[in-house]
Amino acid sequence: MNIALSAVIIFILLIPPIALYISFSYGQFPRSGPKFSLLDGILITAIISLFVHSLAIAFIKQEIRFDIFLKLLGGEIKDVEKKITNNEFGIYIRQFAIYNFCMLVLFILFGRILRFIVLRLKLNNGQNNLLRLNNRWWYFFNGIENNIENFDLVFVDAVVDTKECTMIYSGFLVDFVCDGEKLERIYIGDVVRRKLKPGENGNESETEPTTALQIPGDIFSISYEKIINLNLRFIILEDELDVIEQLPDVNNIE
Structure with a gap:
């Protein structure tokens, strides 16, 4: 029973840095x-928690009886019953609970403020791993890996291995799903497909796409396990419209 109680109290004291990290990265x-490793994580969290609680106690004027909980951790329950009454023990429990609740709320807010600052100052560029908020695929699909800031659409060419042959599926990126740093699938719209066939000389290493075929439907899903390669084009509509306007009018060509 003492081991379980000790584990609960230790976990409560380790909550502030854990809450900060979860709030910052959420x-x-x-x-x-x-x-x-689990041991490294506990050690780092314990060091940060010790510093945090020491700093908090220095600023809090009201006394918090940590010695009571140290006695509980050490199994000196009978000694505690002789020194304090049930009423006093209840007061200390409430003070301890309020203290840890305030620390939890404070570090959650601190984590969200840090996240807001990182986003506001555009420090979430993937270059600093400490300030990185998203997985690598998010940076890839948002053009940050190629220092592309402004675009309207992302056009995807996905080389996919199927049972019949190798296909190229092309379309506009709608969404993507990740599990941590692992890409699970992508969703593309206005999809066309092309088969890859050997070149004119019959060399399989020199392949070329066949005629594109429109795939009916609004959104097409592709599992990343079947994707061999991905090619992205970041499209700015204004630039595309300028190119279209510069094309000659076929009606005026004699």
């Missing part, structure tokens, strides 16, 4: 967690 397409 969002769509989050990065995977730190690659620490």
Whole structure:
């Protein structure tokens, strides 16, 4: 019973840095967690928690009886019953609960504020792993890996291995699904497909696509396990319209 109670109290005291990390990293397409062993994670969390609680106690004027909980951790329950009454013990429990609840709320807010600052200052560029908020695929599909800031659409060419042959599926990126740093599937719209066939000389290493065929439907889903390669084109509609306007009018050509 003492072991279970000790584990609960220790976990409560370790909550602030854990709450800070979860609050800071919580969002769509989050990065995977730190690659620490369980022992390393507990050790780092314990060091940060010790510093945090020491700093908090220095600023809090009201006394918090941590010594009571140290006695509980040490199994000195009978000694505690002799020194304090049930009423006093209830007061200390409430103080301890309020203290940890305030620390939890404070570090959750602190984590969200840090996240807001990182986004506001555009520090979420994937270059600093400490400030990275999203997984690598989010940076890839948003053009950050290629330093592309402004675009309207993402056009995808996906080389997919099927039972029949190798296909190229092309369309506009609608959405994608990730599990941590692993891409699970992509969703594309206005899809056309082309088969890859050997070149004119019959060399299989030199392949070329066949005529494109429109695939009916609004959204097409492709599992990443079947994707051999992905090619992205970031399209700016204004630039595309300028190119179209510069084309000659076929009606005026004699």
